[in-house]
Amino acid sequence: LPVLIGAYRQQKQQVGAPRRSLTAVVAPVVVAVAVALAYNWYRFGSITDNGHTDDGFLAFNPRIGEGLFGQIASPGKGLLVFSPLLIVALFRWRWFLRRHAVVAGSIAGATIATLLAHSAIVGWAGDQAWGARFTVVVVPLVALPLARVVQEIRHGRITLAGRIATVALAVAGFVIQVSGVVVDFFAVVVARRLRGEDTATSLTHAAYLDGLAVVWRAVGHAQPYADLTPGWISSLQVARVDLWWVRVAQVSGWNVFTVGIPVLLVGVAGWAGFRLRHELIGRDDPPRTTPPGGSPTGRSTLPSGAGPR
Numbered sequence: 454l455p456v457l458i459g460a461y462r463q464q465k466q467q468v469g470a471p472r473r474s475l476t477a478v479v480a481p482v483v484v485a486v487a488v489a490l491a492y493n494w495y496r497f498g499s500i501t502d503n504g505h506t507d508d509g510f511l512a513f514n515p516r517i518g519e520g521l522f523g524q525i526a527s528p529g530k531g532l533l534v535f536s537p538l539l540i541v542a543l544f545r546w547r548w549f550l551r552r553h554a555v556v557a558g559s560i561a562g563a564t565i566a567t568l569l570a571h572s573a574i575v576g577w578a579g580d581q582a583w584g585a586r587f588t589v590v591v592v593p594l595v596a597l598p599l600a601r602v603v604q605e606i607r608h609g610r611i612t613l614a615g616r617i618a619t620v621a622l623a624v625a626g627f628v629i630q631v632s633g634v635v636v637d638f639f640a641v642v643v644a645r646r647l648r649g650e651d652t653a654t655s656l657t658h659a660a661y662l663d664g665l666a667v668v669w670r671a672v673g674h675a676q677p678y679a680d681l682t683p684g685w686i687s688s689l690q691v692a693r694v695d696l697w698w699v700r701v702a703q704v705s706g707w708n709v710f711t712v713g714i715p716v717l718l719v720g721v722a723g724w725a726g727f728r729l730r731h732e733l734i735g736r737d738d739p740p741r742t743t744p745p746g747g748s749p750t751g752r753s754t755l756p757s758g759a760g761p762r
Contacts, residue, residue, distance in 0.1 A: 454562075454563075454566065455558070455559050455560075455561075455562025455563045455565075455566060456559045456560070456562070456563045457478055457479075457482065458559065458562070459555050459556065459558055459559025459562070460478050460559070461475060461478045462555050508576075509575065509576075510574065510575055510576025510580075511574050511575070511576065512574065512575045513573060513574065513575075514572065514573055514574050514575045514577060517569070517572045517573055518572075519572075519577075520571065520572030520573065520574075520577035521568055521569075521572045523572075523577055523578060523653055523654060524568055524571060524572060524577060524585065524587065524588050525568070527578075527653055527654045528654065528655065528656040528659045529578070529584075529651075529652045529653040529654060529655065529656075529658065529659040529660060530577075530578045530579065530584065530585055530586075530653045530654075531585065532585045532588045532591075532592070534585075534629070535584040535585045535589075535626070535629055535630070535661075536585070536592050536596070536626055537622040537623075537625050537626045537629075538596065538599060538619070538622050538623055538626055539592065539595050539596055540622060541599060541602055541618070541619050541622060542595060542596050542597070542598045542599045542602065543595075543598075544598075544602075545598035545599075545601045545602055546598055548598065548601060549597065549598040549601065556597075560591075560594040560595065560597070563591060563594065564591045564594065564595055567587065567588060567590065567591055568588065571587040571588070578652075578653040580642075580646055580652065580653065581642055581643045581646050582642070583633045583638050583642055583660055584629075584633060584660065584661075602619065606619070613729070620725075628661075628665070629661045631668075632660075632661045632662075632664030632665045632667075632668060633660065633661060633664055635664070635668060636663075636664045636667045636668065637667075641660055641663045641664055641667065642660050642663075645658055645663070
């Protein structure tokens with residue numbers, strides 16, 4: 454709803470025709486809602502029944518604060534934990550709001566509405582799922598100010614500490630996401646939930662830690678899901694890791710992880726060092742000025758005898 458209101462305001466400013474703008478925004482929504490209600494009626498016999506009417510996870514949660522914190526910063530479901538670059542984006546949200554007030558206001562409203570709506574239900578964690586299930590839809594919207602950060606980095610307007618922190622958060626996000634892509638979600642998350650263990654707010658039971666442990670065991674040729682998978686789940690033959698790309702070019706125990714990643718890290722460090730050295734040298738050089746009618750070296754480019762008298 455906040456995004457629709459923002460789109461209407463934007464259209465009204467650009468087109469200048471309130472009725473036409475309102476129709477352009479409302480009409481697609483009416484069609485989409487009609488299709489959804491028709492599906493509910495056809496599939497479940499009622500337009501108000503979406504298949505989760507008796508779902509206990511949708512019961513009201515009086516501890517809304519717990520749901521808010523859990524969706525934003527909890528170890529197992531926090532939006533900022535699974536997408537840490539959003540922390541960098543938040544530092545440029547003030548600029549984004551000043552520069553693009555309508556868009557920023559719409560995104561902020563949609564994000565707040567999403568957080569509040571899901572914090573008010575018992576199943577705010579979205580279990581059984583990997584990571585921030587309900588808030589993943591707002592990640593690309595909240596991340597828009599990162600474009601400003603990239604621009605500032607390219608023009609050298611961010612300190613070295615800020616650039617290091619940005620790279621570190623990007624690497625952390627990459628590692629967390631990889632740990633969720635290459636492992637078996639069912640064996641890692643659902644197994645712990647079936648044991649009654651907390652995978653949302655407990656740091657020791659966070660899914661990405663289990664995922665990294667599985668990857669580590671797989672690289673070491675050990676049972677990847679040891680101590681995680683109950684016997685009845687093992688019978689489903691899910692104890693594997695999608696690391697076919699890790700085994701590429703494996704010779705005598707050497708593989709992409711043991712060779713490629715160190716080479717990649719050395720390359721990135723070398724590139725960063727080169728860029729840093731280039732910037733430091735550029736700061737030490739005196740500014741080069743161009744006098745009127747002269748070149749940056751101070752030599753005149755005017756023909757002989759053509760200079761000012």
